[in-house]
Each structure stands twice: as C-alpha cells, then as structure tokens.
Amino acid sequence: MDENSAESKVTKLKEIATSCLKLGTxxxxxxxxxxxxxxxxxVIRRKWIDHQHFMDVLSASYIIPGPNxxxxxxxxxxxxxxxxxxxxxGICYILPAMLICLLLGYLYxxxxxxxxxxxxxxxxxxxxxxxxxxxxxxxSATTLKDNKILSVLCCLVFAGSLYxxxxxxxxxxxxxxxxxxxxxxxxxxxxxxxFLSPVLGQIYTHLHIPAHFSEAKLFFIFLKIGAVLYGSxxxxxxxxxxxxxxxxxxxxxxQLLDAIAVGQITPGPIxxxxxxAGYLIGGTTGGILATIGIFLPxxxxxxxLHKLLSVARKSQxxxxxxxxxxxxxISVIAVVGLHLFSASIQQWQGTVILLICLVLTLFTKKASxxxxxxxxxxxxxxxxxx
Numbered sequence: 001m002d003e004n005s006a007e008s009k010v011t012k013l014k015e016i017a018t019s020c021l022k023l024g025t026x027x028x029x030x031x032x033x034x035x036x037x038x039x040x041x042x043v044i045r046r047k048w049i050d051h052q053h054f055m056d057v058l059s060a061s062y063i064i065p066g067p068n069x070x071x072x073x074x075x076x077x078x079x080x081x082x083x084x085x086x087x088x089x090g091i092c093y094i095l096p097a098m099l100i101c102l103l104l105g106y107l108y109x110x111x112x113x114x115x116x117x118x119x120x121x122x123x124x125x126x127x128x129x130x131x132x133x134x135x136x137x138x139x140s141a142t143t144l145k146d147n148k149i150l151s152v153l154c155c156l157v158f159a160g161s162l163y164x165x166x167x168x169x170x171x172x173x174x175x176x177x178x179x180x181x182x183x184x185x186x187x188x189x190x191x192x193x194x195f196l197s198p199v200l201g202q203i204y205t206h207l208h209i210p211a212h213f214s215e216a217k218l219f220f221i222f223l224k225i226g227a228v229l230y231g232s233x234x235x236x237x238x239x240x241x242x243x244x245x246x247x248x249x250x251x252x253x254x255q256l257l258d259a260i261a262v263g264q265i266t267p268g269p270i271x272x273x274x275x276x277a278g279y280l281i282g283g284t285t286g287g288i289l290a291t292i293g294i295f296l297p298x299x300x301x302x303x304x305l306h307k308l309l310s311v312a313r314k315s316q317x318x319x320x321x322x323x324x325x326x327x328x329x330i331s332v333i334a335v336v337g338l339h340l341f342s343a344s345i346q347q348w349q350g351t352v353i354l355l356i357c358l359v360l361t362l363f364t365k366k367a368s369x370x371x372x373x374x375x376x377x378x379x380x381x382x383x384x385x386x
Contacts, residue, residue: 011082023038027097034269048076054072057071070094071100077089086151090295096268097275108276108280119379124312125355127357127373127377128373150327150328154327154328169235170331174325179321236273249348256277271294
C-alpha cells in the first residue's frame with residue numbers, strides 16, 4: 001500500500017513537472033493569455049480543480065504581491081501534489097523563461113552592436129511604450145470608474161512618483177489613505193499622504209543596501225522587488241528603473257527598456273525581465289540570482305494562499321485597502337509611460353512605430369503583446385533601413 005502511495009505521489013509530481021514546463025514554454029500573451037492556457041490545462045484537460053476554484057484562486061492572486069500566473073500555477077500544483085507539488089510547479093513554470101532570457105542576454109551582449117540587430121531592437125522600445133500606455137488606459141477605466149477618492153489618490157501618487165518619491169511607500173500609503181478616507185469620511189486624510197512621504201522616505205533610505213556592486217546585493221535588490229511588487233507587471237519597470245538605473249547605475253535606460261521588451265516576447269511572466277537584466281549586470285550567475293530573488297517571495301506567499309483566499313475576499317476593509325493599492329499602481333505605471341513616451345518620440349521612426357502600436361493595442365482587442373512587439377521590431381528594421 002505504501003509502495004502504491006509512493007508511486008502515486010511520484011506520478012503526480014511527474015504530471016505537475018510535465019504540465020508546468022509546457023505551460024511555461026507556451027505562456028505568451030500577458031496575464032490574460034497565460035491564465036487562458038493555465039485554465040485549459042489545469043481545469044479543462046487535467047481537472048485538478050474546478051472552474052469556480054480556479055476563479056477564486058485567480059481573484060486572490062490579484063490582491064497579493066507577486067506574479068499572478070505563477071501563483072495560480074503553484075496553487076494548482078499544491079492541490080495536485082501538496083507542498084512539493086507547489087514548489088515543483090513554480091520551478092518548472094519559471095524555468096523555460098529563465099533559460100530563454102539567459103540565452104537572449106548572451107546574444108544581446110554579443111551581437112547588439114551590429115547595425116541590423118540595433119535596427120530590430122530599436123522598434124521594441126516604442127512598442128513597449130505602447131503596451132505600457134494601453135495598460136494605463138485599460139486599468140484606469142476598470143479601477144477608477146467614478147470613484148473621486150481613488151482619482152485624487154492617483155493624481156497625488158503620480159505627482160509623488162514623478163517627483164522621485166519611493167514607489168513602494170506611495171503605493172502602501174495610498175492603500176492606507178483610501179482605507180481611512182472610506183471609513184471616517186474625512187477628506188483631509190486624502191491630502192495627508194504628501195506630507196508623510198518625506199518622513200517615510202527618510203526611514204526608507206536607511207533600508208537601502210550599500211552602493212557597491214556584489215552578487216549578494218543584486219540578489220537582495222530583486223528579493224525586495226519581488227516582496228513588494230503589486231499590481232501590473234509594468235510596476236516592475238518602475239522598481240528596476242529606480243534600483244538599477246537611477247540608484248546604482250548598473251544599467252542604462254535603453255538596456256532596461258530592452259529587458260522589459262524581452263520579458264514581453266518570451267513566454268511566462270513579465271518578471272522574467274529580471275533574468276535578462278541580471279545577466280547584463282552579472283552574467284549567468286547574476287541572471288540566476290535575479291530570477292531566484294524576484295520569484296522567491298511568491299513561493300512563501302503561495303503557501304499561505306488558502307488562508308488569504310478565505311479572509312481577503314470576504315473582508316470589505318481589506319478590499320478598500322487593496323483598491324487604494326490598485327489606484328496607486330496605475331499612477332506608477334503612468335509615470336513610467338511618460339518617461340518612455342519622451343524617449344520614444346526623439347526620432348520620427350520611433351514616433352511612427354509608437355502610433356502604429358498604440359492603434360494595435362487600443363483598437364484591436366485580439367492583438368497580443370507578442371504581435372505588438374513583433375510589429376514594432378519589424379517596423380524599426382524597415383524604417384531604419386530606408
């Protein structure tokens with residue numbers, strides 16, 4: 001009986017590994033595309049959980065830090081194979097994107113100086129800008145609606161982020177302020193955030209890791225990002241811009257844009273951009289450490305997803321706090337979009353590609369991020385070759 005039970009456990013783990021490796025290899029199309037493939041595999045084909053359970057897990061993943069798709073996959077792995085299934089599902093889902101990004105990082109460093117490769121990369125930047133801007137428009141329409149408090153919070157966080165205040169503190173502050181404003185109906189609380197920000201910023205500066213480069217520092221920077229990443233994957237751009245470009249000067253702005261583009265054109269979550277960025281900074285070891293650091297918090301969070309699922313979705317208080325986080329995340333993405341827009345229109349070719357990609361993202365519902373980026377890349381190659 002014990003042998004049969006052990007064999008059954010091994011069989012389940014093999015199924016999880018095979019299934020998640022496949023999902024990690026074909027997971028294109030952003031969170032919407034990835035969720036569709038996960039549901040088809042886990043719910044329809046393998047029937048590990050039912051549709052309602054899947055929707056509950058997906059809803060919970062939106063209100064906790066980390067990449068939604070990875071957390072959903074890990075939860076399904078836990079349902080099928082226990083804690084070992086959760087860990088195996090996460091590793092196998094992330095692995096294909098990590099290996100592809102390491103390869104692309106090598107090719108980028110080796111061949112990016114060639115004119116033809118530069119022409120291809122050129123078009124990825126305005127295409128990425130279009131994706132970021134369309135994300136802002138889409139999230140604003142669904143999150144803000146007619147909520148005046150959230151709209152005001154959005155404007156305040158946008159101003160604070162544009163001024164250079166820490167995005168993590170701005171997002172958390174927005175959640176707290178929305179909670180207070182909702183429960184005490186005191187609009188003065190809405191305007192207290194900017195006055196608290198400098199104080200919180202001073203506290204946060206003492207938490208920064210020393211300025212010199214080390215592999216340990218690289219790991220802890222991405223660990224910190226993975227622990228506080230909330231909202232769209234494009235918030236990652238703001239965090240990496242602050243840590244890798246502005247504070248430590250390990251990457252320039254163009255390299256960061258290329259890292260985000262690589263995260264879009266490869267399968268799996270956009271957080272795989274961390275692998276590419278880590279490779280540019282510290283080679284293969286840097287890429288692996290960045291990947292482990294940014295995804296590690298999700299493994300710990302997913303162990304407690306069952307309890308969070310039952311509490312968070314039923315609590316109106318938690319819901320109000322999370323609405324504030326969502327609104328602030330939109331503002332952070334908008335600031336990123338503004339910087340990208342300025343960089344993308346410096347040449348007329350970039351302006352043309354940006355307009356074409358914006359039309360695709362805003363008016364063509366079936367245009368996936370891969371289609372937009374391929375269009376931008378091809379457009380850059382053609383326009384710069386004229």
